[in-house]
Amino acid sequence: MSDTADIANRPSRMLEAGLLFSIAIDAVRAIKVEPRTGGQRSALVGVVFSVIALESFVNESASPFSTWMWTFSRGEPSFE
DSSP states (O other): OOHHHHHHTSOOOOOOHHHHHHHHHHHHHTOOSOTTOSOOHHHHHHHHHHHHHHHHHHHHHHHHHHHHHHHHHTTOOOOO
C-alpha cells in the first residue's frame, strides 16, 4: 500500500466550532447601529451561528469520549 493510499484511508475530522464561532463574531462586528435598534439581520446571524458553534463544540468534545467508551465496553480499553 502506498503512502498516499494509507493517508486516504485514515479516519479524519475537521473541527468546525471555531470556524462557526468566527462567523458569528464577524456578523456581530458588522452591526453599525446604536444598541436596541431593530432590523439588524447581522444580530440574528450572530445568535444563530453562536448556538450552532456551541452545539458543534459539544459534539466535537463528546466524540472522543464516546469512541473510548465504545472500545472499553468491548473489553479492549485504549488510553491513547
